Structures are given as structure tokens and as C-alpha cells.
Amino acid sequence: MIKIAIMGYGTVGSGVVEVLETNRESIAKRAGDSIGVKYVLDLRDFEGDPIQDKVVHDYQIIVNDPEVKAVVETMGGVEPAYTFVKAMLLAGKHVATSNKALVAEKGAELIALAKEMNVNFLFEASVGGGIPIIRPLNSCLTADEIEEITGILNGTTNYMLTQMAANGSEFDDVLKDAQAKGYAEKDPSADIEGYDACRKIAILTSLVCGQQVDFTDIHTEGITKISATDIKYAKAMGRAIKLLASSKKNGDGYVAMVAPYMIDATHPLYPVNGVFNAIFVHGNVLGDSMFYGSGAGKLPTASAVVADIVDIAKHLNRNIFVEWSGEKKELLDYRKSVNKYFVRTTASEAEVAAVFSDVTYVTAEGVQGETGFVTKEMTEEEYAECASKLGVVLSMIRVA
Amino acid sequence: MIKIAIMGYGTVGSGVVEVLETNRESIAKRAGDSIGVKYVLDLRDFEGDPIQDKVVHDYQIIVNDPEVKAVVETMGGVEPAYTFVKAMLLAGKHVATSNKALVAEKGAELIALAKEMNVNFLFEASVGGGIPIIRPLNSCLTADEIEEITGILNGTTNYMLTQMAANGSEFDDVLKDAQAKGYAEKDPSADIEGYDACRKIAILTSLVCGQQVDFTDIHTEGITKISATDIKYAKAMGRAIKLLASSKKNGDGYVAMVAPYMIDATHPLYPVNGVFNAIFVHGNVLGDSMFYGSGAGKLPTASAVVADIVDIAKHLNRNIFVEWSGEKKELLDYRKSVNKYFVRTTASEAEVAAVFSDVTYVTAEGVQGETGFVTKEMTEEEYAECASKLGVVLSMIRVA
Numbered sequence: 156m157i158k159i160a161i162m163g164y165g166t167v168g169s170g171v172v173e174v175l176e177t178n179r180e181s182i183a184k185r186a187g188d189s190i191g192v193k194y195v196l197d198l199r200d201f202e203g204d205p206i207q208d209k210v211v212h213d214y215q216i217i218v219n220d221p222e223v224k225a226v227v228e229t230m231g232g233v234e235p236a237y238t239f240v241k242a243m244l245l246a247g248k249h250v251a252t253s254n255k256a257l258v259a260e261k262g263a264e265l266i267a268l269a270k271e272m273n274v275n276f277l278f279e280a281s282v283g284g285g286i287p288i289i290r291p292l293n294s295c296l297t298a299d300e301i302e303e304i305t306g307i308l309n310g311t312t313n314y315m316l317t318q319m320a321a322n323g324s325e326f327d328d329v330l331k332d333a334q335a336k337g338y339a340e341k342d343p344s345a346d347i348e349g350y351d352a353c354r355k356i357a358i359l360t361s362l363v364c365g366q367q368v369d370f371t372d373i374h375t376e377g378i379t380k381i382s383a384t385d386i387k388y389a390k391a392m393g394r395a396i397k398l399l400a401s402s403k404k405n406g407d408g409y410v411a412m413v414a415p416y417m418i419d420a421t422h423p424l425y426p427v428n429g430v431f432n433a434i435f436v437h438g439n440v441l442g443d444s445m446f447y448g449s450g451a452g453k454l455p456t457a458s459a460v461v462a463d464i465v466d467i468a469k470h471l472n473r474n475i476f477v478e479w480s481g482e483k484k485e486l487l488d489y490r491k492s493v494n495k496y497f498v499r500t501t502a503s504e505a506e507v508a509a510v511f512s513d514v515t516y517v518t519a520e521g522v523q524g525e526t527g528f529v530t531k532e533m534t535e536e537e538y539a540e541c542a543s544k545l546g547v548v549l550s551m552i553r554v555a
Numbered sequence: 556m557i558k559i560a561i562m563g564y565g566t567v568g569s570g571v572v573e574v575l576e577t578n579r580e581s582i583a584k585r586a587g588d589s590i591g592v593k594y595v596l597d598l599r600d601f602e603g604d605p606i607q608d609k610v611v612h613d614y615q616i617i618v619n620d621p622e623v624k625a626v627v628e629t630m631g632g633v634e635p636a637y638t639f640v641k642a643m644l645l646a647g648k649h650v651a652t653s654n655k656a657l658v659a660e661k662g663a664e665l666i667a668l669a670k671e672m673n674v675n676f677l678f679e680a681s682v683g684g685g686i687p688i689i690r691p692l693n694s695c696l697t698a699d700e701i702e703e704i705t706g707i708l709n710g711t712t713n714y715m716l717t718q719m720a721a722n723g724s725e726f727d728d729v730l731k732d733a734q735a736k737g738y739a740e741k742d743p744s745a746d747i748e749g750y751d752a753c754r755k756i757a758i759l760t761s762l763v764c765g766q767q768v769d770f771t772d773i774h775t776e777g778i779t780k781i782s783a784t785d786i787k788y789a790k791a792m793g794r795a796i797k798l799l800a801s802s803k804k805n806g807d808g809y810v811a812m813v814a815p816y817m818i819d820a821t822h823p824l825y826p827v828n829g830v831f832n833a834i835f836v837h838g839n840v841l842g843d844s845m846f847y848g849s850g851a852g853k854l855p856t857a858s859a860v861v862a863d864i865v866d867i868a869k870h871l872n873r874n875i876f877v878e879w880s881g882e883k884k885e886l887l888d889y890r891k892s893v894n895k896y897f898v899r900t901t902a903s904e905a906e907v908a909a910v911f912s913d914v915t916y917v918t919a920e921g922v923q924g925e926t927g928f929v930t931k932e933m934t935e936e937e938y939a940e941c942a943s944k945l946g947v948v949l950s951m952i953r954v955a
Contacts, residue, residue, distance in 0.1 A: 426825070
């Protein structure tokens with residue numbers, strides 16, 4: 156039996172215990188050995204829970220137990236997760252994590268440390284929940300230059316945008332509904348401001364270019380400014396509004412960005428609704444591909460963590476190569492990237508035409524007293540300059 | 556440099572050479588060494604082609620060259636591919652193949668032989684072309700019991716059905732168009748009769764259950780009976796007709812089938828159009844997931860073959876475990892499986908009602924002189940019995 160420890164017995168951590176229990180036999184068959192949980196590290200005691208006897212409050216107990224071969228980290232946040240994970244790797248233990256904040260900030264360092272210690276640091280669950288995307292990038296799409304990776308990487312905001320489109324409701328009402336249903340946190344900013352998606356696209360971009368991409372370098376816009384009126388225009392244009400996190404190759408560089416986009420019905424991400432996530436990948440020889448599934452949730456995320464544990468069991472004495480060095484990759488300036496922009500303004504068509512050339516005007520049912528239009532392709536900075544000349548912009552959403 | 560040989564310099568084989576050339580640097584980085592083609596085995600000489608000097612006509616030259624570490628098989632068909640591949644494995648060479656016929660029939664044996672020789676037999680390209688699905692099943696979805704795997708696994712038929720839906724055209728006209736565009740073979744039966752999809756779902760089912768599933772045991776219906784009238788009904792019902800290859804778990808058994816289905820707009824496979832393929836996978840803890848991309852074509856398929864070569868390069872002295880034993884898995888009788896059925900008949904509604912209970916009648920614009928209806932859920936054999944009582948059935952398509 157391979158003994159493991161779980162750090163953080165919240166939603167995902169308890170899901171890992173449940174998945175290991177539910178599929179005990181098939182997991183043992185695939186791992187080549189049974190997997191047993193020896194410790195659960197948490198601040199709480201979980202009296203009455205079957206794992207009660209395994210609960211410890213001091214991570215050093217796990218560090219110092221040579222019987223523990225692998226550790227699951229499902230605490231979230233950079234600290235103390237970073238300190239604990241580093242100690243585990245230094246003690247020669249493998250680590251599987253679902254923690255995007257940790258991976259985005261410390262991924263390169265922990266990957267290097269795992270390699271040095273001849274163990275593995277795996278993080279399939281950190282992006283896209285249960286959707287296999289980290290391992291496909293590392294071991295499936297290896298014949299390709301990845302030219303674009305664009306994802307719906309946050310289930311909360313996708314649920315909210317889907318609800319707004321279905322019911323014509325306003326942002327604030329949908330947020331309250333999402334909070335009531337447990338899809339959004341009490342403090343929803345990590346989701347609705349795009350910070351969560353930003354860390355995830357930083358991880359994917361780091362893997363694609365093999366170097367450290369700092370999430371703080373990624374231009375990030377959330378969905379807080381999206382209104383029921385924007386949705387009306389999107390419908391009139393046969394489009395859906397989605398929060399996309401994307402990374403595009405340009406020569407040797409990458410432009411990464413998180414922002415709402417209007418996408419049309421032929422886009423592979425168009426039908427991705429509700430809490431589902433999906434990641435579109437374009438390779439220079441593969442062409443278009445997409446990976447779709449449950450981007451969050453207890454069991455789907457735990458499924459990805461346990462798959463990492465199975466992989467660890469198959470590589471107990473062998474480091475799986477992950478191309479992600481600590482050398483920082485400077486991103487290209489997003490202001491030089493080209494888009495079309497949907498704009499709503501209080502300016503008249505004549506005023507619009509005086510500033511923007513070649514626009515397409517758009518009307519939406521029941522919307523009056525404003526002008527809606529889509530620009531031709533132009534850079535972000537060209538758009539910004541025109542927009543400042545135009546005056547009042549009610550909203551701007553990129554069109555892809 | 557890792558020296559390889561390519562057996563069969565057709566579409567995929569020449570694509571492999573092109574991909575290795577196009578992405579030479581990044582492939583070498585990921586493989587840990589550069590990849591060089593030493594031989595190309597083909598009956599033809601390819602005078603004037605850059606690979607001309609590498610062409611050999613006798614596979615024994617490759618067998619007997621210890622410098623060749625890995626062999627790509629892109630010949631297609633069971634023989635002589637089987638004889639050649641077996642000889643390569645016995646000579647201690649790794650093999651990557653795109654050949655679904657070979658894998659469906661001889662997969663278990665060649666996997667066992669590769670294990671015995673401590674080399675690898677990889678076949679990512681045999682299902683879904685460039686879409687990663689074999690490796691995800693083997694190494695990503697390992698925490699799950701896969702309860703359903705349903706795919707659009709044949710690009711030719713999906714292209715034809717998409718064209719029929721877009722233009723209202725009849726089967727024969729669309730087939731001619733697909734042949735003119737090179738999407739369908741001169742003898743199109745492997746595609747349109749569902750034989751191609753059948754071999755692919757046999758491979759996927761074998762991987763899911765870890766035992767040999769014989770493709771000859773899988774009930775297979777093609778798309779040759781689909782008419783423009785059927786498409787009209789599908790549209791009236793808000794559905795699309797897709798050729799689905801599916802495998803569903805029931806207790807310890809599996810029901811596998813290939814047949815056209817009417818699926819509704821909420822089905823993850825509904826938006827999969829044209830030559831694209833997609834594979835829907837439902838795991839007991841993961842829930843729904845889907846893998847989408849180019850299911851055929853020179854470069855996408857070659858991308859998957861080259862990814863196998865990269866994996867081989869990373870496992871030159873180590874067999875990657877694949878759970879697919881030679882022990883035959885008997886499939887459950889498909890006639891016991893439950894479906895709803897869309898039926899067109901010359902019988903009247905009264906005659907229909909006398910045989911089937913609880914049907915929903917359907918009408919389609921411009922269709923007269925017949926009765927269209929959807930049955931309640933019933934087994935295949937119950938349906939067959941009712942249908943024989945009913946008399947003339949113009950068409951039957953399952954509804955999912």
C-alpha cells in the first residue's frame with residue numbers, strides 16, 4: 156500500500172478521500188498498488204468523521220514520517236501551502252496539488268525542486284478542475300507548437316453569464332443567485348474580477364512556452380461591467396459573451412489576456428454553458444482542438460488530483476519531465492494586439508464616424524438613446540485613443 | 556539522435572516527416588534528443604522526393620538495423636502491417652501506429668509483446684486522429700470508472716450529415732460531393748457503413764474495460780439510409796443527426812453500438828460539425844467531459860503519431876503500462892438496451908397507436924403521406940417486435 160497524506164480537508168480534500176474510497180479497486184489496479192490515506196492535515200478536528208483518527212495539526216508529523224510517499228495539497232492560497240509543499244518535496248515526498256495560486260506563483264521553483272529530489276510535483280487539478288489539460292499539454296500535444304490557448308477557465312462567471320443570457324437579468328441579481336447556490340463566494344472578487352482565470356492562463360502559458368509567466372503581467376478584466384443591455388446586443392449579433400482567458404503566440408512572444416469577449420456560434424467555446432469549463436488549443440500541425448468538462452466541484456477536481464496520485468504511484472522513483480523553467484518570460488504588450496471592439500456610446504453615429512472609420516452599427520431590440528457599433532480590426536492602443544476622443548463609452552466588449 | 560523508420564509513405568506517413576521537419580527544435584527539446592528518419596518503407600520509389608534516398612522495399616532491412624530504435628506504422632490494414640509490426644517489436648524496436656484496423660484486431664497481442672520486450676506499442680492516432688484520447692484514457696482519467704464513452708469518430712460521415720443538414724440535400728448527392736472533395740474514398744463503405752467507427756469504439760471500449768473487445772461483436776449501422784426527409788424531421792424536433800459510436804457500462808458489462816442518433820442542442824456532441832470528431836466521456840466522479848478536434852487529415856493525425864514518438868523517446872528503456880489484456884470481454888446484448896426511437900411509417904396514427912403506446916407524433920414542414928413519431932423508452936427487441944407488427948417502417952433513428 157502506498158501511504159499518502161492530505162493537507163486541507165475542505166471541499167477538494169474530502170473529495171479526494173471520497174474518490175479513493177469509491178473507486179478503490181480500479182485505482183489500485185491502475186496505480187499498481189492500493190492507495191491509503193495515513194494523515195489528514197487540517198486546523199479542525201472533524202469529530203465523528205471517519206477520518207477523525209487521521210487528523211493531525213502539525214505538518215512536521217507528515218514531513219518526518221518516511222512511510223508517507225505522496226502528499227495531496229488542497230489547502231489553497233500561497234501560504235502556508237508553499238512552506239508545507241516545499242518541506243514535503245525536500246523530505247523526498249511527491250506532491251499533487253489543486254492550488255492554482257501556489258502553482259501560478261511558485262510552479263517553476265517547485266517543479267525544479269521535485270526534479271532535484273527525483274520526485275514529482277503534479278498539478279492537473281489547478282486548471283480546469285476535472286478536465287485533463289496539464290497532462291495533455293505535457294505529454295500529448297508534444298509534436299505541436301501551440302499557437303493559441305483560450306479557455307473558459309472560471310465556472311462561476313460562466314454560470315453567471317449563461318444565466319444573464321438565459322433570463323435577461325442584470326449582473327447584481329445573477330451574482331446574488333450564484334452566491335445563494337454556492338457557485339460564488341461571499342467575496343466573489345477572485346472570480347468576477349478575472350483573477351482566478353488570470354492565474355490559470357498564467358499556468359497554461361508557462362507550460363506552453365516552458366518558462367515562468369507572471370500572472371501579474373497579464374492584463375485582466377472581469378465581468379462586473381457586463382449588463383443586460385450588452386447581452387441584448389450580443390443576441391442581436393448572434394453571439395454569446397464569455398470570459399475568455401487567452402494566450403496567443405506571436406513570433407517568439409506571447410500575448411496573454413483575460414477579458415469578456417463576444418463570440419459567434421461557430422466558435423468552439425460558444426456552446427460551453429453553466430459551470431462548465433473548456434479549453435481551446437490551436438497547434439500549428441494539430442489545428443483546432445478543445446477539452447471540455449467540469450472545471451470545478453468537489454468530485455471532478457478530486458478526480459484530477461487522484462489521477463495525479465495514480466501517476467505518482469507509477470513514477471515513484473522517477474521524475475516526470477515538465478518543461479517550465481524559472482527564467483521569466485516577458486509577455487508582449489497587449490496594447491499592440493489587434494481586436495475588433497463592440498462599443499456602446501451616448502455619442503451619435505455622426506460623432507462615432509468622425510473618430511472611428513469603417514464601423515458596423517448594431518441595434519438591439521428595446522434599446523434606445525445610445526449608439527452601438529463594432530469597429531474594424533485595430534490595436535488596443537488605437538482603440539483606446541479613439542475611445543478617449545469619442546467621449547462617453549457605456550461599454551466595450553472585444554469581438555472574437 | 557534517435558533514428559526511426561516509417562512504414563508506409565502515404566498521407567499520414569508523409570505527414571509524420573513533415574511534422575518532424577516543421578517542429579524539429581521543439582520536438583527535440585521535448586523528446587530530450589533529436590529525431591531522425593533513417594528509412595521509409597514503401598512499395599514505391601518516390602523519385603525526386605527528398606526522402607528518396609531513405610526508401611527501402613524490404614522491411615527486414617529495418618528489422619536488422621540496430622540503430623533504428625522506433626518504427627512508425629502508417630500503412631493501414633491488418634496485413635502486412637501486423638507481420639511487420641510484430642517483427643519490429645520482436646527486434647526490440649518501439650512502434651507507433653495510426654492503424655485502427657491493426658489495433659482493433661491485434662492490439663492486446665501487440666501490447667503484451669511490447670511489454671515482454673520492454674518497448675512500447677503506442678496508437679494515439681488510431682482513434683480521433685489528432686485528438687488526444689488514448690493517452691488521456693490511459694493516464695488522465697485513471698481515478699474514474701468510465702461509465703460512457705460516445706464519439707463522433709468518423710469525419711467523412713459527420714461531414715456528410717452536416718452537409719445534408721445545411722443544404723437539405725440527399726445522401727447520394729452529398730456522397731458525390733464528399734468524394735469530389737477527397738473526404739470520402741472511391742469505395743466509401745468503410746465510412747458510410749460505420750465499419751471505421753466500429754473499430755474505433757472497439758479500441759476505446761477495450762481500453763475502458765482493460766480487456767479485448769472484438770469489433771465483430773458490435774452492432775453497427777451506417778448512415779446510408781438517412782434521407783433529406785429524416786433531416787427535416789430532426790430540424791422540426793430541434794435535433795441533429797449524428798453517427799455515434801458508443802459504449803455504456805451496465806454493472807460489470809458494456810453495451811457497444813454504432814448507429815445514427817438524433818441528439819438535441821444540449822448534447823455536448825451537437826455542435827460538432829463538418830470533418831471534426833469529438834469524444835464524450837462520462838466518468839463516475841469526473842462527470843461529463845469531451846475531447847474535440849481534427850479526427851483525420853494528414854497533419855493532425857501525424858501530430859498524434861509524432862507525440863507517440865516523443866513519448867517513446869522519453870521511455871526508451873521502459874514500458875508504459877497499458878491495461879488491455881487478451882482475455883475476451885463479451886459485450887452485453889444490445890437488444891436489451893433501452894432507447895427512444897424516431898419512426899417514419901406509411902401506417903396511420905391509429906395503426907401506430909394500436910402497436911406502440913405513449914408515442915409523440917412529429918410533423919415536418921413539407922412532409923406528407925406518412926406518420927412520424929417518437930416512441931417512449933423501450934428495449935431494442937421490444938421496438939423490433941412492435942415495428943414488425945406495424946408494417947412498413949420508412950426509417951428509424953434512435954433518439955438520445
